[in-house]
Amino acid sequence: MRGLFGKIAVVTGGLGDLGYATAQRLREEGCKVILVDVQPDTEGKATLINAFFVQVDIGNEAEVKKACEGIAAQVGDAHILVNTAACFIFKGVDATEADWAKINAVNIGGTSLVAKYIVPQMRKNGGGSIINFSSVSGFVGQSNFATYNATKFAIRGLTKCWAQDLAPDGIRVNTLCPGYIYTKAFINSCEKLGLDIEEENKRASAMHLLNRQGTVEEVAAAAAFLASDDASFITGSDLLVDGGYLAK
Ligand SMILES: NC(=O)c1ccc[n+]([C@@H]2O[C@H](COP(=O)([O-])OP(=O)(O)OC[C@H]3O[C@@H](n4cnc5c(N)ncnc54)[C@H](O)[C@@H]3O)[C@@H](O)[C@H]2O)c1
Incomplete structure (x- = not known):
């Protein structure tokens, strides 16, 4: 109805709270969904919603490349990429080299690596939609959150750059920013x-x-909107789903 039926959607962090709710919503709207997560799917969550599951550390390029090739071969070329995977390290000025290496590698590098191998699939499809999860933490300072917030600000920056790079390919790129x-x-x-x-x-x-x-369903509904043709003139944007957090 709004262009989601039959589309192939990759959801990173697909076993997590917001990733799984988004995957469920996209399944309800007729997408074929692939959950990508670093954890094993011990509870069989993918099977519960008739989705596929691939265990991948998005910070590892070789694993990401192999997984994306597998997705194309087994399911098809992706039209939608929802990047929710993140690691949560909350440190201030005391953050260590190891903290920065880890959080940057997953939250920024990992998000980028998945896009690197999914974008060529979208190009083959003649377009697509990428939704990168930032946060209200990508807009404001929060005490002792420097490591996390820096990556959530970065997600907004890379989203706007990709929106410019990928517009000629018909690929829209937006952030979703929950409270x-x-x-x-x-x-x-x-x-x-x-x-x-x-x-x-x-x-x-x-x-x-x-x-x-907010509820996970409210976030999932916003992600499905950005993925759909209802958002066909929206790219390079930040969609706040924050109950007015940033309006205070
Ligand atoms: N929950 C909130 O209140 C909230 C608010 C604002 C923004 N967000 C953002 O939403 C996104 C999802 O958050 P959530 O609450 O669902 O978290 P969550 O911890 O429930 O889910 C995150 C998932 O990412 C996976 N993951 C972590 N590292 C990975 C890696 N290297 N490779 C692959 N998968 C990996 C985890 O295993 C987990 O399943 C995050 O980007 C977060 O910053 C969440």
């Missing part, structure tokens, strides 16, 4: 830090004009 989303990862991190989930939820909610955290 705080109520995810399993949020609950797990509260439990890990011994924090009260309800209290933390209230604290996070108050940062947004809508006074709540």
